[in-house]
Amino acid sequence: MHRRSFLAGAGALWLPAMARAQAPLAEQPFGLGVASGHPSPTGIVLWTRLMATDPSATLAGAIPVQWMVAEDEALQKVVRSGEATADARWAHSLHVEVEGLRPKRPYWYRFTVQGKTSPIGRTCTAPDPREHVPALRFALASCQQYEQGYFSALRHMAAEELTAVLFVGDYIYDISWGRELVRHHGTGRPTMLFEFRDRYALYKSDRDLQAAHAAHPWIVTWDDHEVTDDYTSDISPADPDPARFLAQRAAAYQAFWEHMPLPNAMQPSGASLRLYDRYRFGDLAELHVLDDRQYRSHHACRAMLARRKLLTGCDERNDPARTMLGAEQEMWLADGMKRASARWNVVAQQTLMAEVDRGRDGQHSYWADGWDGYPAARRLLLDAVAASPVRNTLVLGGDVHSFWAADLERDRAVLATEFVGGSITSQGPAEARVKTLLSRNPHLRYGRTGVNGYGLVTLEPGSAQVAFRTVQSVKEMNSPISTLTRFAVESGRPGVQRV
Numbered sequence: 356m357h358r359r360s361f362l363a364g365a366g367a368l369w370l371p372a373m374a375r376a377q378a379p380l381a382e383q384p385f386g387l388g389v390a391s392g393h394p395s396p397t398g399i400v401l402w403t404r405l406m407a408t409d410p411s412a413t414l415a416g417a418i419p420v421q422w423m424v425a426e427d428e429a430l431q432k433v434v435r436s437g438e439a440t441a442d443a444r445w446a447h448s449l450h451v452e453v454e455g456l457r458p459k460r461p462y463w464y465r466f467t468v469q470g471k472t473s474p475i476g477r478t479c480t481a482p483d484p485r486e487h488v489p490a491l492r493f494a495l496a497s498c499q500q501y502e503q504g505y506f507s508a509l510r511h512m513a514a515e516e517l518t519a520v521l522f523v524g525d526y527i528y529d530i531s532w533g534r535e536l537v538r539h540h541g542t543g544r545p546t547m548l549f550e551f552r553d554r555y556a557l558y559k560s561d562r563d564l565q566a567a568h569a570a571h572p573w574i575v576t577w578d579d580h581e582v583t584d585d586y587t588s589d590i591s592p593a594d595p596d597p598a599r600f601l602a603q604r605a606a607a608y609q610a611f612w613e614h615m616p617l618p619n620a621m622q623p624s625g626a627s628l629r630l631y632d633r634y635r636f637g638d639l640a641e642l643h644v645l646d647d648r649q650y651r652s653h654h655a656c657r658a659m660l661a662r663r664k665l666l667t668g669c670d671e672r673n674d675p676a677r678t679m680l681g682a683e684q685e686m687w688l689a690d691g692m693k694r695a696s697a698r699w700n701v702v703a704q705q706t707l708m709a710e711v712d713r714g715r716d717g718q719h720s721y722w723a724d725g726w727d728g729y730p731a732a733r734r735l736l737l738d739a740v741a742a743s744p745v746r747n748t749l750v751l752g753g754d755v756h757s758f759w760a761a762d763l764e765r766d767r768a769v770l771a772t773e774f775v776g777g778s779i780t781s782q783g784p785a786e787a788r789v790k791t792l793l794s795r796n797p798h799l800r801y802g803r804t805g806v807n808g809y810g811l812v813t814l815e816p817g818s819a820q821v822a823f824r825t826v827q828s829v830k831e832m833n834s835p836i837s838t839l840t841r842f843a844v845e846s847g848r849p850g851v852q853r854v
Contacts, residue, residue: 378412380405384468387556388565391478392573392616394519396458399478399572402616403466405447417442421467422451428463446552448613458483476569481636488637491518495776495810497753498525502540503533504780504829506563508808511836513570520571523753524578524705527554533782537830546603551610559614575615576630576644578705578754582607585724587653601626631684633691640814641697643688645704650681654723665713667720672728679732692743698816699747706754707775708733709761711796737765747846749819756783758823760801760842760851772844772851774821776810780829800851819844
């Protein structure tokens with residue numbers, strides 16, 4: 356959608372909410388699309404957000420919205436319906452929690468407000484925890500920088516047959532950067548609530564992103580750019596004052612919740628939002644979705660990072676007290692892994708977990724903002740993997756704008772298998788750098804940069820298959836897609852196998 360059309364049709368707001376006049380609904384009040392998420396065997400969360408007709412105004416008060424869920428695309432076999440209230444406090448977003456549905460089956464849904472209807476969305480419930488499930492299929496996606504390319508990968512994702520989309524961070528970007536930009540944010544770095552709302556509205560005006568949301572339920576976590584680059588807990592490199600930064604984080608967390616298909620129980624409280632969660636898909640998989648931003652320790656050896664983001668000779672990095680997930684989430688994960696009983700454990704988190712030595716000339720250097728900046732926390736997580744009665748663990752990540760497959764080792768024993776699903780549009784590292792990292796780190800079994808797309812993860816009782824799907828060019832609005840490469844992981848035998 357062109358920028359001018361977005362401003363007029365979707366109703367982006369460019370003034371602080373307290374200073375904005377009120378306006379009626381836009382002619383297309385569902386200009387940001389519809390979405391579903393948080394699937395359970397009997398329920399789903401449905402999302403939309405109402406938009407005003409005037410880009411310099413906001414909607415007035417509480418607005419009743421009707422919704423329906425049906426067993427058919429024509430919406431003739433309605434099984435659930437009701438009315439929800441879109442409130443100004445939450446930017447007139449809706450998070451309808453539908454219960455009483457049947458496990459492992461598709462449903463279609465629609466919203467109606469003042470006689471105007473939304474697009475029809477499709478979703479799917481999870482299998483019953485006791486059900487034998489022959490196969491599951493997930494898309495793994497992250498890092499969709501709006502300016503650097505078109506979201507054609509998401510249009511192809513919408514056409515896939517999926518159980519759900521796993522989006523593991525950087526849904527929006529707070530900063531403008533990159534080469535050969537094809538479109539622009541049009542505003543600076545967001546720090547206030549209305550600015551974050553505007554940024555989400557801009558991204559969600561994209562038709563391909565809307566299509567992927569309308570086609571599948573999404574399970575989401577965040578990384579750093581939903582707030583600001585490389586933030587850790589209550590500070591960031593750009594905002595070292597916790598009091599100032601936490602106000603920004605509160606605004607960012609609220610806008611995130613307002614624009615994601617998350618349940619009402621996840622509404623933020625100030626600068627806090629418990630996002631990590633667990634999902635069960637029959638007897639085949641248990642999915643642990645992590646938050647490695649909100650609770651992590653500050654970067655080690657911060658004075659060293661003023662020059663670059665690599666740590667060399669930093670003893671603080673190895674401090675066993677340093678955490679990536681926070682004590683409560685660590686215990687939650689360890690308990691879940693210990694009690695796991697499905698065929699596969701799947702850990703969805705933000706970034707590349709495998710150790711990557713980036714040093715030169717005999718020195719050992721590690722990236723401060725990833726798991727290498729928190730090696731004790733990584734070992735604690737791998738201890739939980741080793742203690743699980745389930746011997747099949749996949750770790751899925753994003754963030755690094757490139758595709759990776761790795762063996763996750765503890766004391767030279769392979770405990771789990773890791774896949775990083777590239778980026779939707781965000782530009783990756785130089786090819787020479789990736790080749791160097793592969794040569795120096797043999798447990799990194801595959802790495803590829805310079806292409807964009809997503810991962811497809813197919814789980815079966817005897818194996819997991821992973822395909823890396825890439826578009827020809829993110830600079831082309833209608834770019835075709837192909838499969839770059841495929842991998843397999845045999846049940847009971849952790850480690851990457853190229854097929």
